[in-house]
Amino acid sequence: MDIVEAKALTKDFHLGKTLIYALKGVDLAVSEREFLAIAGPSGSGKSTLLNLIGCIDLPTSGSIKIDGIDVSALSSDELADLRATKIGFIFQMFNLIPVLSAFENIEYPLLRKKIKHHMRKEKVMDALKNVGLESFATHKPDELSGGQRQRVAIARALISEPKIILADEPTANLDHKTGTAVLEVMKKINEDQGTVFIFSTHDPKVMSMASRIVQLMDGKVIS
Numbered sequence: 001m002d003i004v005e006a007k008a009l010t011k012d013f014h015l016g017k018t019l020i021y022a023l024k025g026v027d028l029a030v031s032e033r034e035f036l037a038i039a040g041p042s043g044s045g046k047s048t049l050l051n052l053i054g055c056i057d058l059p060t061s062g063s064i065k066i067d068g069i070d071v072s073a074l075s076s077d078e079l080a081d082l083r084a085t086k087i088g089f090i091f092q093m094f095n096l097i098p099v100l101s102a103f104e105n106i107e108y109p110l111l112r113k114k115i116k117h118h119m120r121k122e123k124v125m126d127a128l129k130n131v132g133l134e135s136f137a138t139h140k141p142d143e144l145s146g147g148q149r150q151r152v153a154i155a156r157a158l159i160s161e162p163k164i165i166l167a168d169e170p171t172a173n174l175d176h177k178t179g180t181a182v183l184e185v186m187k188k189i190n191e192d193q194g195t196v197f198i199f200s201t202h203d204p205k206v207m208s209m210a211s212r213i214v215q216l217m218d219g220k221v222i223s
C-alpha cells in the first residue's frame with residue numbers, strides 16, 4: 001500500500017478578484033521508504049502540494065489518502081490527530097522556538113503525551129544523537145549555526161516517530177555544503193528507520209540525493 005495517495009488534486013486561491021490555480025490536477029503516489037524530491041521553479045506549487053499532503057490545508061478538489069486513510073472523511077480533531085501521529089514537518093526557516101534550548105525544542109511535541117519524564121529525556125537525547133548534536137542540548141537556536149538549527153528541526157520532526165516527514169525547501173537557507181550535510185542526515189534516517197521523506201527543492205545537487213524526483217511545473221506534474 002502507498003503511504004501517500006493523492007488523486008486529481010486541485011487547489012485554487014482567491015487573490016482579490018483573481019483566482020489562482022496553484023495545483024491543476026496532481027496525481028502522486030508515494031511508497032514506503034521513499035526519499036522523494038518535489039522539484040520545480042518558484043511558484044510551481046511545491047509548497048501548496050506539501051501543505052495538502054501534510055493536511056495543513058485542504059484541496060479544492062481531488063482526494064488524499066495518508067497511510068490508507070481518506071483525509072476528507074476526518075473531523076478536524078481526527079485530522080489534528082493524524083497530523084500529530086503520522087506526519088512530521090521541517091521548514092525552510094527552521095521554525096524553532098527561540099527561547100527554548102535545542103533539547104526543549106525537540107521535547108516540545110512530546111509534552112502533550114503522557115510519557116514519564118525520564119523516558120522523555122531519553123527519547124530527546126536519542127534524537128539529538130541521531131542528528132549529531134548530543135553536545136548541543138542546552139544551546140538556544142541563536143547559539144547554533146543554520147545547519148545545526150535544521151538538525152534540531154529534523155530531530156523535533158522525528159520525535160513523534162511519524163511515518164512521513166515533509167520538508168519544504170529544507171536547504172534553502174543553508175550554504176551548499178551545509179545543505180548537503182543536512183540532506184545526508186535525513187537520508188540516513190530514511191535508510192536506517194524507514195521514515196518516508198518528501199522534500200521540495202530547486203537545488204540540483206539536493207535533487208540528486210533523492211530516490212525519485214517529481215517535477216512540478218505551473219501546478220502540474222510534468223515528469
Ligand SMILES: Nc1ncnc2c1ncn2[C@@H]1O[C@H](COP(=O)(O)OP(=O)(O)O)[C@@H](O)[C@H]1O
Pocket residue numbers: 013014015020021022040041042043044045046047048049
Ligand atoms: N495563500 C495563498 N494565496 C494566494 N496565492 C497563493 C497562496 N499560496 C500560494 N499561492 C500561489 O500559488 C502558486 C503556487 O505557490 P507555491 O505552492 O507557494 O509554489 P512554490 O512552493 O513552488 O514556490 C503561486 O502562484 C502562488 O503565488
Ligand SMILES: [Mg+2]
Pocket residue numbers: 046047048168
Ligand atoms: Mg514554496
